[in-house]
Amino acid sequence: MKKKVLLLSNAYWPSIGGIENSLRHLANEAKESGDDVSIIVSDIGVKNNDPERFESVVDGVKVTRYPLAPLSGFLKPLNLIVSQWKLYKILQQRYKVAPETVVVARYHFCALMAVFAGFSDVRYLVPSIISHQSECEKDREKPLLTKFKLFLFISLHNVVQRSALKRCQNFVFSNTMLKQSLALAGNRPYDYRLTKPGVDPQRFNVATESERSELRKQLLLPRDKPIALFVGRFVKAKGVDVLLKAMNYVNMDMHIVLVGDGDEKEAYLQYIDRHNLNDKVSVVEPTREVEAYFRCADIFVMSSRYEPLGQTLLEAFASGLLIVAFDRCEYVDTATSELGMDRSVIYAQKFDATALGIALEKAFAMVGEFNRLDSSEIALKKFSWSNLYSELTENAHHI
Numbered sequence: 001m002k003k004k005v006l007l008l009s010n011a012y013w014p015s016i017g018g019i020e021n022s023l024r025h026l027a028n029e030a031k032e033s034g035d036d037v038s039i040i041v042s043d044i045g046v047k048n049n050d051p052e053r054f055e056s057v058v059d060g061v062k063v064t065r066y067p068l069a070p071l072s073g074f075l076k077p078l079n080l081i082v083s084q085w086k087l088y089k090i091l092q093q094r095y096k097v098a099p100e101t102v103v104v105a106r107y108h109f110c111a112l113m114a115v116f117a118g119f120s121d122v123r124y125l126v127p128s129i130i131s132h133q134s135e136c137e138k139d140r141e142k143p144l145l146t147k148f149k150l151f152l153f154i155s156l157h158n159v160v161q162r163s164a165l166k167r168c169q170n171f172v173f174s175n176t177m178l179k180q181s182l183a184l185a186g187n188r189p190y191d192y193r194l195t196k197p198g199v200d201p202q203r204f205n206v207a208t209e210s211e212r213s214e215l216r217k218q219l220l221l222p223r224d225k226p227i228a229l230f231v232g233r234f235v236k237a238k239g240v241d242v243l244l245k246a247m248n249y250v251n252m253d254m255h256i257v258l259v260g261d262g263d264e265k266e267a268y269l270q271y272i273d274r275h276n277l278n279d280k281v282s283v284v285e286p287t288r289e290v291e292a293y294f295r296c297a298d299i300f301v302m303s304s305r306y307e308p309l310g311q312t313l314l315e316a317f318a319s320g321l322l323i324v325a326f327d328r329c330e331y332v333d334t335a336t337s338e339l340g341m342d343r344s345v346i347y348a349q350k351f352d353a354t355a356l357g358i359a360l361e362k363a364f365a366m367v368g369e370f371n372r373l374d375s376s377e378i379a380l381k382k383f384s385w386s387n388l389y390s391e392l393t394e395n396a397h398h399i
Contacts, residue, residue, distance in 0.1 A: 003035045003393055004101045006094065008110035010068075013058050015045035016286040017233065018311040019106050019127050022197060026104065027061045029389035037061055040090060040110070042068040042083065066090055084109060091117035104392050105168070108161040115167045123392055124168035128308045129180040130157040132333065133237055158184065171195050171392060173309035174335035180308070195392075196339075198385030199314040205380075206320035206372045207295040215296035221282060225255045226364050229297035229321070231290055231312045232304070234262030239303035239326070242353050244271055247280065249357025252364060256301075259284045259293055294319035299363045301325075303356065307334040317341055317379035320372025324359045326351050340382065344375045 007023050007030075023039060030037035039058075043065040046053045054065045066086045069079045087110065094101065095118040103122045105111035111124040134154050165185035170192045172178045178192055185191075207215065216223045232238045240258060247256065258268065258281065265283070272281050284293070294300070300316035302325035313336060316323055326332045327347040336345060346366070348359040 005037045006103045007039045009106040011044045012041040025385040039063045088113045108164040111164040122168045125171045174338045176335040177308040199318045199383045203291040204315045204318035206376045212296045226298045228256050230301045231259045234264040237306045243303040245353035246356035257282045298367045314383045320376040322363045324363045
């Protein structure tokens with residue numbers, strides 16, 4: 001029978017990222033199941049003069065947006081309060097019309113506002129624990145005022161995320177995330193359900209040699225060099241700075257493709273230019289057709305310091321790529337080893353450029369013998385958006 005499902009987060013198309021990608025696939029699964037699905041997110045990434053800024057249809061799903069920064073000038077400090085109030089009012093109206101709606105939230109503010117609006121069936125699909133993520137992105141050289149602002153930012157998010165974890169049905173992607181959630185919220189393990197995200201086999205699969213060659217030609221990438229791919233946000237926690245430095249320790253002619261954007265982009269570009277790496281590194285804007293890069297690469301680099309799961313890892317596995325990642329240690333808090341795919345992973349034993357360079361060279365040496373199809377087949381059996389959607393909407397009211 002048909003269910004009414006509402007997906008919530010802080011960003012969606014035209015923003016591009018792992019969480020946005022998960023909403024897209026969950027919405028598609030809802031449509032496939034015949035359920036009545038809609039999305040509410042902020043207007044981040046949407047131009048102010050866009051006639052569909054607050055209401056639009058994306059991939060056949062109605063998207064309602066609330067303003068993230070409705071105030072300007074001296075009133076800007078009140079934006080957080082006002083934007084959340086506007087979200088609350090939208091959710092309150094939805095609750096009055098359909099209180100039986102099952103709400104799936106991917107952002108703690110949205111989850112909490114849904115609870116305040118009256119929804120009793122809020123399922124919080126936890127993307128990360130903000131305090132852990134922010135800790136990895138700290139810069140000890142920043143001015144004292146900047147550090148104080150970060151402290152206030154983390155404190156506020158801790159309060160909101162703790163409250164959301166205590167009031168919702170929680171779903172986490174790894175034991176790492178479970179432990180961090182329990183430490184923050186102080187609730188019980190039975191308040192959580194361990195699950196896994198999915199991967200789209202129509203988009204992420206193994207390309208033939210001729211397809212790979214053609215893709216590289218279309219994407220203006222070298223066809224005669226091994227390619228290492230990174231996809232993600234350009235922030236300190238992702239470790240792209242270490243990946244760029246690791247090129248000094250790879251004794252072969254290779255090419256790195258960085259797909260993403262973020263605060264550290266300018267620093268990466270300066271490093272690339274300063275070290276004459278422009279012909280060895282391609283920096284690509286975020287794209288909705290990122291699968292083309294996965295399908296033409298040789299290896300995927302998960303250089304993150306902090307990663308509670310890593311959607312891009314699943315996409316790399318499904319595309320038949322060898323993975324290079326840091327092993328867990330004092331400076332690395334990731335869940336790569338929890339995925340049960342270690343046969344497809346080469347671990348750097350220390351969190352530094354030398355160890356990562358050694359792992360990269362080892363991976364490139366193994367590419368020719370690596371069974372891409374076998375790795376892809378295992379991944380596609382293990383990770384399913386359909387299974388995740390079924391778990392998230394289990395025991396929901398029908399309409």
